[in-house]
Amino acid sequence: MPNIRRIAVSTGGGDCPGLNAVIRAVVKTATNVYGWKVLGIETGFDGLLGRGGARVRPLTAASVRGILPQGGTILGTSNRGNPFAMPDENGLTVDRSREIIARLEELEVDAVVSIGGDGSMRIAEQMMQLGVGMVGVPKTIDNDLAATDVTFGYDSALHVATEAIDRLHTTAESHHRVMVVEVMGRNAGWIGLEAGIAGGADVILIPEIPYRLEEVVNALVRRARAGGKFSIVVVSEGATQQGGEQVYQEATLGSHGSSALRLGGICNNLAQQIADACGAETRATVLGHLQRGGSPSPFDRVLGTRFGAAAVHLVARGGLGRMVALRGTEIVDVSIPEAIAEPKLVNPSGELVQAGRSVGVSFGA
Numbered sequence: 001m002p003n004i005r006r007i008a009v010s011t012g013g014g015d016c017p018g019l020n021a022v023i024r025a026v027v028k029t030a031t032n033v034y035g036w037k038v039l040g041i042e043t044g045f046d047g048l049l050g051r052g053g054a055r056v057r058p059l060t061a062a063s064v065r066g067i068l069p070q071g072g073t074i075l076g077t078s079n080r081g082n083p084f085a086m087p088d089e090n091g092l093t094v095d096r097s098r099e100i101i102a103r104l105e106e107l108e109v110d111a112v113v114s115i116g117g118d119g120s121m122r123i124a125e126q127m128m129q130l131g132v133g134m135v136g137v138p139k140t141i142d143n144d145l146a147a148t149d150v151t152f153g154y155d156s157a158l159h160v161a162t163e164a165i166d167r168l169h170t171t172a173e174s175h176h177r178v179m180v181v182e183v184m185g186r187n188a189g190w191i192g193l194e195a196g197i198a199g200g201a202d203v204i205l206i207p208e209i210p211y212r213l214e215e216v217v218n219a220l221v222r223r224a225r226a227g228g229k230f231s232i233v234v235v236s237e238g239a240t241q242q243g244g245e246q247v248y249q250e251a252t253l254g255s256h257g258s259s260a261l262r263l264g265g266i267c268n269n270l271a272q273q274i275a276d277a278c279g280a281e282t283r284a285t286v287l288g289h290l291q292r293g294g295s296p297s298p299f300d301r302v303l304g305t306r307f308g309a310a311a312v313h314l315v316a317r318g319g320l321g322r323m324v325a326l327r328g329t330e331i332v333d334v335s336i337p338e339a340i341a342e343p344k345l346v347n348p349s350g351e352l353v354q355a356g357r358s359v360g361v362s363f364g365a
């Protein structure tokens, strides 16, 4: 067993419900089971640099009391805090990884539990290569990490999206309208597909199945002719028309330091196109960050707790460079390079899509 006395924990990338459940489990397991000290790094890795007033603070049982049902992260997070490509005040990116590593050494940190999505896992892998002991915990509402059956945060986002579709259903029915609702998920259609199926959507448009507007309109017209007085269209923010491009707000600095698109906005265009094509009264709703906020679902609290505890046990076993994951009913661990090798996307001809088609959902293709 490695000689561990102090670990640090950080949350990076976009937040999601369940981060606090993981932090709590890390702190409680490390202190109760192993008697280690835990440091919380604020705002991704910014706390190690004192950037923007962020700092490193001790986390004890008292610091994590009552946080299990809280959304967000008590440590704060950043998706512009890649140590290898940090934006400076002139808008240039600088490599500050050496400073971060020196600070971790100064604080006598033996291992870092990094809670994040694919971007954070890539950073963890780079830090490992520079000699920092890292263990990963997979988070994201997008559920797009291939190494785990599910990331925590996804279930909570799915609940929000499904409830929103249920609510849109009743008002759509009252007014005989077509409601178009845009959900998050980046390049993965999991939220759109599962919330769409759970909410009984008539049309579901996801990035993995580029759509044709004509098909979408045909599906809505067919439904109206069959007596349907309203329709629900769920569109993932990353969906595209066949031969078209993703709709985005801006090109930002991604977590790997490269350019990344901040997706969003497809919903309004699509609602207008539908209204123009079939004359239906149409309204657009963008769920946006509502999907990332609020209290985690029971599933995410439990998964976050299991992941946090497992990450600490992994450190104790010397499993540095690995990420905890859910496979079936078991928590396992996988190498971080394996975890980030490829994204987990919806299989366009898989059983879930087929089930949707079987119950009459149009995917616009």
Ligand code: F6P
Binding pocket: 014, 079, 117, 140, 141, 142, 184, 185, 186, 237, 262, 263, 292
């Ligand atoms: O990766 C999580 C996510 O919520 C995506 O679904 C979405 O595209 C993106 O983050 C939004 O990022 P931001 O919080 O920077 O707007």
